[in-house]
Amino acid sequence: MFSQRILDIDMSEVKRVVSLIKGGNVISFAGGVPSKELFPLKELREAFLEVGEIADVFQYGSTLGFEGLREELLKHLKESQEIHAKLEEIMITHGSQQGIDIIGRVLVDPGDIIVVEAPTYFVALNTFQVYEARFLQVGLDEEGLKTEELESLLRKGEKIKLVYTIPTFQNPSGVTMGEERRKHLVELAEDFDFIIVEDNPYGELRYSGSPVKAIKHFDKSGRVINLGTFSKIFVPGFRLAWLIASEELMEKLEVGKLTTDVCSNTVGQYVTWAFMRKGLLKKHIQRLIEFYRPKRDAMLEALDEFMPENVSWTKPDGGMFIWLTIDDNVDTKEMLEDAVKRGVAYVPGKVFYTLRGGENQMRLNFTFESVERIREGVKILAKLISIS
Ligand SMILES: Cc1ncc(COP(=O)(O)O)c(C=O)c1O
Numbered sequence: 001m002f003s004q005r006i007l008d009i010d011m012s013e014v015k016r017v018v019s020l021i022k023g024g025n026v027i028s029f030a031g032g033v034p035s036k037e038l039f040p041l042k043e044l045r046e047a048f049l050e051v052g053e054i055a056d057v058f059q060y061g062s063t064l065g066f067e068g069l070r071e072e073l074l075k076h077l078k079e080s081q082e083i084h085a086k087l088e089e090i091m092i093t094h095g096s097q098q099g100i101d102i103i104g105r106v107l108v109d110p111g112d113i114i115v116v117e118a119p120t121y122f123v124a125l126n127t128f129q130v131y132e133a134r135f136l137q138v139g140l141d142e143e144g145l146k147t148e149e150l151e152s153l154l155r156k157g158e159k160i161k162l163v164y165t166i167p168t169f170q171n172p173s174g175v176t177m178g179e180e181r182r183k184h185l186v187e188l189a190e191d192f193d194f195i196i197v198e199d200n201p202y203g204e205l206r207y208s209g210s211p212v213k214a215i216k217h218f219d220k221s222g223r224v225i226n227l228g229t230f231s232k233i234f235v236p237g238f239r240l241a242w243l244i245a246s247e248e249l250m251e252k253l254e255v256g257k258l259t260t261d262v263c264s265n266t267v268g269q270y271v272t273w274a275f276m277r278k279g280l281l282k283k284h285i286q287r288l289i290e291f292y293r294p295k296r297d298a299m300l301e302a303l304d305e306f307m308p309e310n311v312s313w314t315k316p317d318g319g320m321f322i323w324l325t326i327d328d329n330v331d332t333k334e335m336l337e338d339a340v341k342r343g344v345a346y347v348p349g350k351v352f353y354t355l356r357g358g359e360n361q362m363r364l365n366f367t368f369e370s371v372e373r374i375r376e377g378v379k380i381l382a383k384l385i386s387i388s
Helices: 012-021 041-051 067-081 095-107 122-130 147-155 179-192 247-261 266-277 280-306 332-342 371-387
Strands: 090-094 113-118 134-141 162-165 195-199 224-229 240-244 311-313 321-326 361-365
Touching (some): 012 332, 041 266, 067 090, 067 266, 090 095, 090 247, 095 162, 095 195, 095 224, 095 240, 113 122, 147 179, 240 266, 280 321, 332 371
Parallel strands (some): 113 134, 113 162, 162 195, 195 224
Antiparallel strands (some): 090 240, 224 240, 321 361
């Protein structure tokens, strides 16, 4: 009954993690959803009231999205990431997830090679898999994607269609690509003629260090597609996000969007616009930063205090995740059941790799639990790792 491409996608591990956590009072380091406590409900209600009597709010919208919102976004992105784009170069999508899907629909033929980071966001892998892409994984270190490693692949003659990167506070590792590597990546895209997909849901959640410019900032030849989302900095429920690309690419990406769902939900776009034009988004992001920073600090401190010698982890300046590596022959997939029985959950590293890798690694989210529970959860996990 089912297509081979859907049968080829294995979601069993993710489903297992979800079902293990369900119900109990487990301290969860597994998720990646924003904290509901900080949803700006009062301002949202006011924004709904403000736009609720405009008939266009309930009408079909244009495929690229509501102009007012796109204009607000362009102002915001110029300030926060030094992205300079025109109104014709930004499209509103239903989540960055849809942005990734549209890129797959429009740019990927079966067998095309996509380079992804090792590790990377597994849902993007699954999405590109639907379009029958083949993957090559390139390693990461504290400076992000190892562009030297990518260059040697390209010099060996690999013909690459896309590079998919999450350059800032990467999911799952939390690392950020340095400026030199950003420039290098753009140079490689020009020399070897490929497209860079810069997926940046977490970049504005910075708790320490200095801001970085988007890869899109360095793009002179229209080879970078930038994806951003309201999910982590506002609310995910509207399913609103954006995609920035050259006009040449946008002409076809727009067809990709039209043939998926015609346009993004208009009500959400107007409400988000009403929120943004009062300058509330910037203030809201600042509140999120103040709320999440102590949680990040609490997890880093607890890791330092409780983890045994053979464990190392990343020290992200922002985002939602810390990536932990156990320098031993353990299987974090097998260990998860025991961890949940003891009251703590994480995502096993293996799901973030296309082939081998990640058996001795795990992703820890620090934005969901309270500071006290973070400390308690890390203590439990450390004890389990020590005896495994
Ligand atoms: C790297 C990455 N890209 C895309 C998404 C999808 O976000 P959205 O809610 O905008 O679809 C996520 C969500 O967790 C993510 O981590």
